[in-house]
Amino acid sequence: MDTPMGQPAVAAPQEVRVNFTTSSPDLQLPEDSSSLIVVPTDLKRYGLSRILNSSSMLNTSSPIPFDFLINGEFLRTSLQEYLETHGKNAEETLTVQYVRSLIPPVHQASF
């Protein structure tokens, strides 16, 4: 709760604006889907991957695992931890570059 007159109770920022970019021509977001999106800050690599694969984004038939780079650095933590360790906060838009994950793909049955 807020104090009645003075300071608000400080709530941890729970969302951040992310601007998704990629340098792979085959992985571009469709024209009508926005690259600028508000996401929860507790997300890590897996959660961000799921968003990109979802029907309103890349709409992939089978999920592509992604890795993410912010300022040229691979994201290994949650977005919240990234913000904290880099002295940033949720007021700033994060430009997040996505690339196909280098982790070997899981076996997929052939059709």
Add this chain to the structure above:
Amino acid sequence: STHLEPELQLRDYEESMRRWANFQSKTHALSLSLTSQLRLILTPSQSTKLSGSYRTGKRLNIKRIIPYIASSYKRDKIWMRRAIPTKRSYQILLCVDDSKSMGESSSGELALESLVMVSRALTMLEVGEIGVLGFGTNVFTAHEFSEPFASHDAGAKVLQRFAFQQDYTNIRFLVRQTIERFRLARQQSTSRGSEDLWQLALILSDGLTPSSEHEDIQVLLREAMEERIMIVFIIMDDMTQKKEQSVLKLKKVKFLSNDEIKTEYYLDTFPFQYYLVVHNLEDLPGALAGLLRTWFAEVNT
């Protein structure tokens, strides 16, 4: 100030003075336009209500009919007329977003220009008291209701308070503070008892607030409405630098219960009923006047 507020680093006074003068001359024509539009809306010359008891008039006063017959048609003041409107006075609070996101785009600059333009228009109208709040992590007073607002000095002192460095945008807290300050201001109001006091807050912000707070904000907005406090949200959406970053295009991730992920437009869950999206300063006078006209039409019916 009676509020506990943190000491903020003030910007240079001389520089703020120059900026105020600069904004003022840049927005002068728009201020005049807004003044003439608002004059029609804020100071009505005709009352919409019929009342009183007269020998002739517009509509019968039903309550007078039985006494009229009982008095053998002697008490014949049975008609109502349009009453002379009660003089309205206003307390208007301009709330400017001082958070970092405002500085990241040029929305901060647009907000300050809008602040100068709107406050000048209201000052020229002389409809009542004007206050200015800043908000981000917390809320601070940049100009008290009781102080006059007609000088460059007052304006420069307001501009000194804004640096767009606050690390959080707490709009829920702003709305709560707005209600509390209006309650206090109503008690301290210098307007006569016969005058009709209206309280209006205009929030100038990029509109970005955690969506987890949207429901709480809606609850507070209902509270404000019950106390006849009107809150208008003016979304500053400057796109001159980044066209693809418009708040109109901004989406939000939604996790559905069946583990599916959807996106929806951020503004679809925006809690403010009365809001405008302003891309250019030139759009503001017409859009604001239109919105206030709609609101007054709704409360008068």
